[in-house]
Amino acid sequence: MARTRKPELGVCYYPEHWPETIWADDAQRMVEMGLSWVRIGEFAWSRIETEPGQFEWGWLDRAIKTLGQAGLKVIMSTPTATPPRWMLDRHPDMLAWDAAGRPRTFGSRRHYDFSHAGYRDEAVRITSILGSRYGRDPHIRAWQLDNEYGCHDTTLSYSPVARNAFHSWLEDRYGSIDALNERWGNVFWSMDYQAFDQIELPNLTVTEPNPSHAMDFRRFASDQVVAFNQAKVDALRPLTDAELLHNYMGRITDFDHFDVGQPLDIATWDSYPLGFLEDRSDRDDAFKYAHMRCGDPDFQAFHHDLYRAVGRGRWWVLEQQPGPVNWAPHNPAPAPGMVRLWALEAFAHGAEVVCFFRWRQAPFAQEQNHAGLLRPDGELSEGGREITALAAELDRLPGDELPPARVAIVFDYASQWAWEVQPQDRQFDYFRLVFDIYCGLRRAGLAVDILPPSANNFGDRDLVFIPGLFAWTDALRGVMQNFTERTILGPRTGSRTEDFSVPDDLPPGLSGITVSAVETLRPEAPIELAEAGSLQIWSEQVSTDWVVLERALDDRPVRLRQGTLDYWTGWPDAKALDRWIAQLCEEAGLAMAHQSGSRRIQRIAQGHLAMDYITSQASFIE
Amino acid sequence: MARTRKPELGVCYYPEHWPETIWADDAQRMVEMGLSWVRIGEFAWSRIETEPGQFEWGWLDRAIKTLGQAGLKVIMSTPTATPPRWMLDRHPDMLAWDAAGRPRTFGSRRHYDFSHAGYRDEAVRITSILGSRYGRDPHIRAWQLDNEYGCHDTTLSYSPVARNAFHSWLEDRYGSIDALNERWGNVFWSMDYQAFDQIELPNLTVTEPNPSHAMDFRRFASDQVVAFNQAKVDALRPLTDAELLHNYMGRITDFDHFDVGQPLDIATWDSYPLGFLEDRSDRDDAFKYAHMRCGDPDFQAFHHDLYRAVGRGRWWVLEQQPGPVNWAPHNPAPAPGMVRLWALEAFAHGAEVVCFFRWRQAPFAQEQNHAGLLRPDGELSEGGREITALAAELDRLPGDELPPARVAIVFDYASQWAWEVQPQDRQFDYFRLVFDIYCGLRRAGLAVDILPPSANNFGDRDLVFIPGLFAWTDALRGVMQNFTERTILGPRTGSRTEDFSVPDDLPPGLSGITVSAVETLRPEAPIELAEAGSLQIWSEQVSTDWVVLERALDDRPVRLRQGTLDYWTGWPDAKALDRWIAQLCEEAGLAMAHQSGSRRIQRIAQGHLAMDYITSQASFIE
Amino acid sequence: MARTRKPELGVCYYPEHWPETIWADDAQRMVEMGLSWVRIGEFAWSRIETEPGQFEWGWLDRAIKTLGQAGLKVIMSTPTATPPRWMLDRHPDMLAWDAAGRPRTFGSRRHYDFSHAGYRDEAVRITSILGSRYGRDPHIRAWQLDNEYGCHDTTLSYSPVARNAFHSWLEDRYGSIDALNERWGNVFWSMDYQAFDQIELPNLTVTEPNPSHAMDFRRFASDQVVAFNQAKVDALRPLTDAELLHNYMGRITDFDHFDVGQPLDIATWDSYPLGFLEDRSDRDDAFKYAHMRCGDPDFQAFHHDLYRAVGRGRWWVLEQQPGPVNWAPHNPAPAPGMVRLWALEAFAHGAEVVCFFRWRQAPFAQEQNHAGLLRPDGELSEGGREITALAAELDRLPGDELPPARVAIVFDYASQWAWEVQPQDRQFDYFRLVFDIYCGLRRAGLAVDILPPSANNFGDRDLVFIPGLFAWTDALRGVMQNFTERTILGPRTGSRTEDFSVPDDLPPGLSGITVSAVETLRPEAPIELAEAGSLQIWSEQVSTDWVVLERALDDRPVRLRQGTLDYWTGWPDAKALDRWIAQLCEEAGLAMAHQSGSRRIQRIAQGHLAMDYITSQASFIE
Secondary structure, eight states: OOOOSOOEEEEEOOGGGSOGGGHHHHHHHHHHHTOOEEEEOTTOHHHHEEETTEEOOHHHHHHHHHHHHTTOEEEEEEOTTSOOTHHHHHOTTOSOBOTTSOBOBSSSSOOSOTTOHHHHHHHHHHHHHHHHHHTTOTTEEEEEESSSTTTTTTSOOOSHHHHHHHHHHHHHHHSSHHHHHHHHTGGGGTOOOSSGGGOOOSSSBSSOOOHHHHHHHHHHHHHHHHHHHHHHHHHHGGGOOSEEEEEEOTTOOSSOHHHHHTTOSEEEEEEOHHHHHHHSOOOOHHHHHHTTTTOOHHHHHHHHHHHHHHTTTOEEEEEEOOSOOSSSSSOOOOOTTHHHHHHHHHHHTTOSEEEESOSBOOSSSTTTTSOOSBOTTSOBOHHHHHHHHHHTTGGGSOOOOOOOOSEEEEOOHHHHHHHHHOOSSTTOOHHHHHHHHHHHHHHTTOOEEEEOTTOSOOOSOSEEEETTOSOOOHHHHHHHHHOOSEEEEOSSTTOSOTTSSOOTTOTTOOTTEEEEEEEEOOTTOOEEBSSSOEEEEEEEEEEEOSEEEEEBTTOOEEEEEETTEEEESEEEOHHHHHHHHHHHHHHHTOOOTTTTTOHHHHHHHTTOTTHHHHHHHOTTOO | OOOOSOOEEEEEOOGGGSOGGGHHHHHHHHHHHTOOEEEEOTTOHHHHEEETTEEOOHHHHHHHHHHHHTTOEEEEEEOTTSOOTHHHHHOTTOSOBOTTSOBOBSSSSOOSOTTOHHHHHHHHHHHHHHHHHHTTOTTEEEEEESSSTTTTTTSOOOSHHHHHHHHHHHHHHHSSHHHHHHHHTGGGGTOOOSSGGGOOOSSSBSSOOOHHHHHHHHHHHHHHHHHHHHHHHHHHGGGOOSEEEEEEOTTOOSSOHHHHHTTOSEEEEEEOHHHHHHHSOOOOHHHHHHTTTTOOHHHHHHHHHHHHHHTTTOEEEEEEOOSOOSSSSSOOOOOTTHHHHHHHHHHHTTOSEEEESOSBOOSSSTTTTSOOSBOTTSOBOHHHHHHHHHHHHGGGSOOOOOOOOSEEEEOOHHHHHHHHHOOSSTTOOHHHHHHHHHHHHHHTTOOEEEEOTTOSOOOSOSEEEETTOSOOOHHHHHHHHHOOSEEEEOSSTTOSOTTSSOOTTOTTOOTTEEEEEEEEOOTTOOEEBSSSOEEEEEEEEEEEOSEEEEEBTTOOEEEEEETTEEEESEEEOHHHHHHHHHHHHHHHTOOOTTTTTOHHHHHHHTTOTTHHHHHHHOTTOO | OOOOSOOEEEEEOOGGGSOGGGHHHHHHHHHHHTOOEEEEOTTOHHHHEEETTEEOOHHHHHHHHHHHHTTOEEEEEOOTTSOOTHHHHHOTTOSOBOTTSOBOBSSSSOOSOTTOHHHHHHHHHHHHHHHHHHTTOTTEEEEEOSSSTTTTTTSOOOSHHHHHHHHHHHHHHHSSHHHHHHHHTGGGGTOOOSSGGGOOOSSSBSSOOOHHHHHHHHHHHHHHHHHHHHHHHHHHGGGOOSEEEEEEOTTOOSSOHHHHHTTOSEEEEEEOHHHHHHHSOOOOHHHHHHTTTTOOHHHHHHHHHHHHHHTTTOEEEEEEOOSOOSSSSSOOOOOTTHHHHHHHHHHHTTOSEEEESOSBOOSSSTTTTSOOSBOTTSOBOHHHHHHHHHHHHGGGSOOOOOOOOSEEEEOOHHHHHHHHHOOSSTTOOHHHHHHHHHHHHHHTTOOEEEEOTTOSOOOSOSEEEETTOSOOOHHHHHHHHHOOSEEEEOSSTTOSOTTSOOOTTOTTOOTTEEEEEEEEOOTTOOEEBSSSOEEEEEEEEEEEOSEEEEEBTTOOEEEEEETTEEEEOEEEOHHHHHHHHHHHHHHHTOOOTTTTTOHHHHHHHTTOTTHHHHHHHOTTOO
16 A cells, blocks of 8 residues: 655645635746645635525636646645534524533634534535536646645534434443443442433433443534544545645644544644644653754654554544644744655655645744735745745655555554543543553654554554553454564453453453452552563553563563463553564564664665655654 | 441442443442441432422432442432432523623532522422422431532522522621621722612722621521521421431531531541642642642641531541542542541541442543542452452451640631631731641641530540631630630631721730731742741730730740740741640640650540551651 | 922722721821821722612712821822622623633622623713712812733633624724725635624634634724723713822733723732732742742833823822732732832832722722731731831832933833734743843843823833734834834744734835744753844744844854844844843843842932832842
8 A cells, every 4th residue: 555656745725815816826936936736725615605506606616727727636624624604594503502601602613513414514515516616627636625634623522513423322232221321330339321311421420420421522522523524535536536635733632543444535634743742742852852953753744654554554633844834832843954854754654645734834824923825015935935946856756556564553543532531541542552652662663553443454564563452453453463463462351341340250351361450550659570671650460361472570470472462551651662562573583673783774764755854854863 | 526436338320320230239349348327318319309390219219229228328329419300400500600890600510509499499499399208218317408518609699589689698697788888897998888789799999808808698598508508408307217418528618517507417528638739728749749649637637626627526528539539630540548547547437428429430521530449341440449358357447536736726717707808918828827836736646526616615635736726606705715725716716806807905906915917928038937847917006005925037026935834926837836836835734745756656545546557558648 | 300399108998998986097097107198989889879770879988088187188090990780680690701612700800891881881880870979079189990900811701792792893994894805814714704793703714713813802992992981081081180090000901001091090910929929920939939028020010101101191009009919829928118119119210109909908808918017907917017117108209200211122012912922932022022132221220111002202221122012003114213212122023914914015014034934842842043042932034135143053144234224033042132232231221220239329320219219128039
């Protein structure tokens, strides 16, 4: 899987923001800069349908023609992330509600509830109308559906509309209220229901709600995004042969991206390395300071690998940070060369296209401090200059397909929801657990693939990690059992049933190991290992007949093995993790880059093709 | 007062959570483990009264019979902490509202407003029905009323129902609105009312409400708990000869436990040493780290002593932590031996019974990570093994009555409310002030009794402390004046009238001392004393004709004495406190344990009988 | 401008709080203490108009007469900050709403929405009635209108009433909804409106609202305060010849004080040095610890200078802290001599009158821990003793007019709002930027004048600073161009148009400089300069043909000059600022006090007349 053509560049453009008189010049400059793709239309609904049923096509027709005739491939967007103000008159209850029980009002974007059937129909309507008009336009080569699902915490809504939709979803899942009571264990605190419509959303309860209740709400919310997206795909697919895609965000885990991505052709994401470092990273201040102008290289890399999986090999960066942004707590400028380097990093991970956000910095409204390739006055920005240079280098990049990595990690969105519902320790976070292991593998110079929990097989790999999995499916257990190389499990893997109960035979659901108790640990109180490193945050007490590979100083078993399976009873810190990975690599005959003296050469040999550029530019990234 | 029979053990059990087929085996195992008591029924309402008026008695009859015939004494509970969902259809306005003005919804527990008359009637109704059915059952030896009043911040409700009830309460207290205006001082900011029903609850005001207003709301809220409990006692008492009790919690001070406990026979509490350390302790991180597996010994001890006072000598632990829990920010496992040790600590403070929560870890719903004596699969847990061993040791424990301690502290819930209403410094907290002095006395190896502010006399004691008392009553002042040994007062003692005004002759309401000004202190800025230690947080400027025992470096009087009374003008840090206590002990001829080389032997001599066990097990507790 | 008569002292008094029998004695003691002014009536509405239309004049008539005949000049207040409870029955929707969407209820003070027309009429009504009765009373020498506008975050209200008023305000400003859409740039995210009444207040949006939208709401909110005040001035002015004033607070910037102050005769403010240090200062803990008993001298000084500008030269302190207060996180006592010293500091800055809050400490209601000149029992407090001594010294103080300072800073409330709307970095705050420069000038021993952005000219000065100005007006640009001495601009000066857009020719709107990009900086990551110091928080990338006076280590231009204008491209830390100010002073021939060895003498030479007193008392102020 992965890229089968030469890398390409593109840009996000909003013709409705600028006088029509400059469109042609803009288009020509894009082409001259070496850009191939231009995305338009994502927030233009109020200028397309000025009143309900009243359309203004002229400007959009001319914009597409101008861009297309200049030689650009156009990505058309459905503008459903920004319904016009008149939409609220038609659907006054379409707004999402926050967890405090308040409607989230008009005045910015993403002001809709995914579960609102009336708005879903409107979204399908405008999608169909746009598809009918432009679906066969030869300039339109791809369609972006909506924009950044889930951004601004918009997956979860606590509105009355969502409450009603949740009742239907529960009825579909459980059939009868008695079955729900039984599977949720509502007897626990006299929480039995007599009817589905008695069930509240799980916010504002006196103390924590039943985790089965909370977990089903999370599944429901994810399913609403899936259904919203699917309805639009269904409307658009018959009207166009262009590829359909969505632009995901960084570290948004409230909906299952594998499910949303299923009917789409390509996964894309919006990569803001500096913004994400300040706003969405668990790294400490020292790390953030050291990386304030380059971002966390592993954060981008993880998402590149994740969305390559979501796109079943096909993925783009649809918005790449081109300079300082406006939305993080601190917004420094990228180091010289970084904008180019980020693009190369994406290509090294198999991106087909990297687009920049945005063409010209907007002097008005919410993002006026967000850099573009051009300054507001039309001059090239620093980022614009770098991209101009980069475009000239594209021919040097290979277009070969990326081979599978020797190592993979299963990433399961449901596990994120489960452990948000039931963290058991303030520090526990599923994304952080997976990302810790990912970073350990990167420190070892290994390329990594992400696998969905629905993978049919683990492929031709040497090591597959399944940390923190909420609940086994028979299918995943079967895939693991059929895998002849090593699978590393734990901590917390398989610790609950799908109904969010402790399994009858106790976790982890593997023959020969029983997790008899769990404890979580203050930051100052790790479990020291006999060799370097320690367990942090999470430690399990097990009884087992597996081989104990390693014990802690207090003698508790830490690493266990039986056949192809390893089980880790706790969350290793970086020292322990590095040691364990080194040992696994040695056993598997996997060369680690830092052993051979050049992890980057090793990575390139594994298909991360542009890392030589990165090395030459960014010796400060370590 | 205190224990007059051999210590006993027990456990909390939820037969409705498990197949009936295993009840008999469970009961037999309990007996074999050495348990005497089993508590049931506290959350079972939805399985007892499945629809309004529709009762399912069979399972409960059989559960009681099974447990009782196995030789267990049964504690029956009224299930009023978890009204079934159908109750909300009958009383849609029965939910409490939070301080932000939002109903706290169904889906967990304690979802009722104490001031809702309709729900109070329902609680009486189910209590009467249960009492009628089981009040004379020979297996039922005690009744628990409701569960953990006030837990999850449920004492204070800001609902319209509470607002109306508050109006009636105020009318009862003041008679006329003019009297209220006068006694609250509403002239201050034109806050005069014309009628009681104009008065809002004191949340959401523009800036702080009148402290008299806020204080009355706190009294009202406490009185609602008292009345709710009293109504159930009144219903149950004629129907049974078994003992009535309630299980209080740790560091819940929103209602007056002395008042609630007045009509009950026994005070019990739910002791979770590790959970409370992480969740409800003011200790610093270093202390928490050092005690993460044993808890704060003084925290348990304080509550043992407090609830011994609430129970007028009779008290139990009704829920004791048996292993890791699920609800604190970090949830480590107890050190080996701690579960047994905590039980012994309780017995040493005079507990009659220690019950563990719970029998078998529940694999479903909110507490699935809360350990029991059995694991979810029925095997003994670590805690279960310790309790099995402990039960065999019970015969070695004495059953003698606990003599009064030589030292006592008056603990006044109203003072907690008052200084929450008017802290005057971010750090000021009445519980912390009292607990600081308690810990100082414990460091000195002294046993301590807690006294209610309504005590008729201070008894045969050498030292009585009354720190931070909000307002004198004539009765308490009289008790103090009749006490021939030493009373230590201050800081902040007697600084307000019952109406929450400064007394006409200024605090502290003692002849010969006038507090002319008060200042509060940044953490970095204590008032250094001439000898070791300093004042922190709070310091009073006084004019006095008492003897000045000690002055600060800046010459301000710190400790004053006249006759049997001492007055402290500030909040001593640990160094100063230890020094002052040592001096008081010396004057009183009280031997301090650490002076004699063995504080624990000293404590045992004072009636803390099981501390030898503690010492032998827990050399790490210091 | 400034003081033209001998300094005077006064006090705030609430006759309605005390028995009429002690008024005469109180008045006599005030006079004997040396006080000339007494303020009354500000919270007395419920005792003046006990029911709607039912007035009780007797007590107030007698109180004025008693005070006036004792020789005191009376400041009468309109009691509109505390409408009685019955007012809510007449205007149930008069309450302001908080940003979370909740009404802010009755029970304290300032419980009204500035935009409520009905309440505004009521405020005019009571003002007219009071003016008619007392406007020509010879004892009434000044009127205070309302009390502390904006205190307790009351400028901004998110009520339905405010929403409607905002629509009218917008319609007045923009004329048509199309014009608003165009000038706000609502095309950006399909935010176009079809009608004014569709526009929500900018709270509770899904993500940040359009900054133009948020900024207009801030302007609207300020205008409501201005209009409320103007309506009362209009009612009162014809009825009295006494002077009209308002008492502002410290660091309240939600409304434009220059606009509010325009129709008033005198600006006064309420100075609580210790409370403000703990509650409203950006200083770090070390600074707060060092100044915990004296306050931040520059904080008082800044506000003295600010309100001297607001009062067009005429200003008072109307409430001065006399001892510990009740409302800060920590409330220490002032150092001995400080109460007197604060008064002298105010006189040194040109205050005509300093009044103390309050006469006698109130034993009831919200401020019972707030010191007065008397204790609650009528004895002199520490502060009272100092004031008695101070009064005897007043004759030694000069009454000369204060000459203009050589240095001035333009302070623009709109810039505060703008950068709250769009901080671009968590640390950016306009007040802090201005105050940093002010403190640098104070460290240099310079007296400073504050100028409004509407100043007609910069006067006879050597240096004028305009940091962080949101948007140029033609008038201000003209004043600057006509100024023949040096103006120092930047950072962020002139970076937006009045519509909150980036100017077409990019900031700062000065010929020859273009800010091409902006970055903001983590606290650990300043831009080091080649000489001492660094840029923090904010740094601009510029292209320019101005002379570059200084570059950072990484070569970025930092200080630029052309003709009379300097431009700073970033926010200097204290070291850089001191160095730059020293250089500017040297160039301007301005002697810095610390250069001449005695900054205080220098200050006195510049008109800060009482600083010798300060020096002698407070060697710890540096």
